[in-house]
Structure formats: C-alpha cells, structure tokens
Amino acid sequence: MFQRIWSLIVKELLASARDPQTRWVVLFSPPFLLVIYAFAITQEISSVTLGVYTQDRGVEARELISRFEGSPTFEEILYLRRDADIAAAIDSRSVDLVLRIGPDFSRQLERGEPANVQLILDGRASNAAQILAGYSGRIVQDFNEDQATALGVPTLTKVVTRVWYNPNLDPLWSAVPALFAVLTAIVGFMVSALSIARERELGTFEQLLVSPLRPTEILIGKAVPAxxxxxxxxxxxxxxxxxxxxxxxxxxxxxxxxxxxxxLAAIIGIGLFISSLAA
Known part of the structure; x- marks a missing residue:
C-alpha cells in the first residue's frame, strides 16, 4: 500500500515539475505577489504636501507648525499668503491638506482659553483624507496635552493604545502575514485542482481509476504532493x-x-473536490 502511494506521490511531483503552468503557480507567482501586494495594499501615506495658512506669528502657532514639519508623513510644506489661496491649492492638487491658524490662536492659548485650528482636506481621495485627518488629529492632540501641562491646566484622561505584535504600526508587519496565509491557500488550492484537471486533459484519469490503487490511496497520493x-x-x-x-x-x-x-489539508480537500466535479 505504502509503495503504491509513494509511487503516485513521486509521479505527481514529477508531473508538477514538468508542467509550465504549475511551475509558474508554485515558484514565481507567490513570491512575486507577496512583494507587490505588500507594498500595494498598505494604508500608510507618505510624501504628503501640507499647505499652511497662518494669521498668527506667535510662539504657539510656530510650535504647532513645527510639529507638522517634523512629522515624517509631511515631506513638503507650502506656505499660503491669502485665504483665497486655500481653495486654489486644493483644487490644483498642489497640497493634500491645509492647516489654517487664526489670528488669535497664540493669545487664546496664553490666556488658557480654547483656540481653534482648521484642517482642510481634499475629499476627492476620501480614504487618504481620512488617514491624513487621523495623522493630523494625533499631532494636534499631542500639542494640546503639552500646552495644558505647560499652563498647569489639568488634562483629560488620555487613552494610550499599545499594539503588542506591531508596536511601530509598520504596515508591512500587518500586510505580509495576511498575504502569506492567502497566497499559501491559493497555492494549495491551485496545485490540487490542477492535478485532477491535468489527468483529465492528458486522458490518464481513467487509467488511474482502473489501476490497483484504491480510492483512498489515490486521494492521499494527490493530496500529499500538493x-x-x-x-x-x-x-x-x-x-x-x-x-x-x-x-x-x-x-x-x-x-x-x-x-x-x-x-492546507482543508484547502487541498476543497480543491480536489471542486476539481473532481468540474473535470
């Protein structure tokens, strides 16, 4: 029994090695897709152009702007001179978002009063706009907490999120394991499905059925190579x-x-089942 199964396993491995379609699916496609998709599906945004329109030359306003300048997300800072330049910069896609600071921003903070800033984002790229709003919101929140501490104003309770397995929130650390599971399943499914389809195409499936191999041995001999x-x-x-x-x-x-x-045993079983029905 084991000799017959081993012979079928060797035969399947040799057939897969000789088949160009199987070689592409197994050898080249998964690593290629892993690298491409790992960088393509990331939600990280970089090389962002920030527009700044400030009517305040105070220390606090400059401090807030410097925090945006120091963020690795924002590659270029474009200073706008007039309020009317904001819409033109957004419409022409010269900037991805605009930080607008009013004339009384620094004075209000020095008096311990609430001060407003405005973030204007390009809604045509809604997903990117939401991510940039989150980045900017964190910068402003950190600025608020530092200002409250400097003024001796008690801050509200702060929620600190800690990610155990991806502390730096590196998008590749999240994307690659997910792609690894998906591409591994695709390989197992494709190899098992192509095994039966290849037998049908070459006309050797009937010979396999009339051979001394039992159905269980055929199933094992097809599943193990995959x-x-x-x-x-x-x-x-x-x-x-x-x-x-x-x-x-x-x-x-x-x-x-x-x-x-x-x-993979579950995936290969599904592949063999579908292939046997479709062949």
Missing part, C-alpha cells in the same frame, strides 16, 4: 518576508507548520 508543494512555497515566502521585507519571525516554528498542515 501539501508538500504548498509547504515549500510557504517556506520560500516566509524566508522572503523575513530577509527581504524585514518582517520579524517570532514564536514557535513547529506550531506554525503544524497549523499550516491542518490549514
């Missing part, structure tokens, strides 16, 4: 994410691979 190929592809993506994309690998490798085997 599992081995998917695990090899997952290992390549794991190394690529660790060495090239600089995503740290922490935790138990044994637990990771045990989970992958269970995960």
């Amino acid at each position: 599992l081995m190929i998917a695990l090899a592809s997952a290992t390549a993506m794991l190394i690529l994410g660790w060495l090239v994309l600089d995503v740290p690998l922490r935790g138990s490798l044994l637990l990771l691979y045990a989970s992958m085997i269970i995960y």
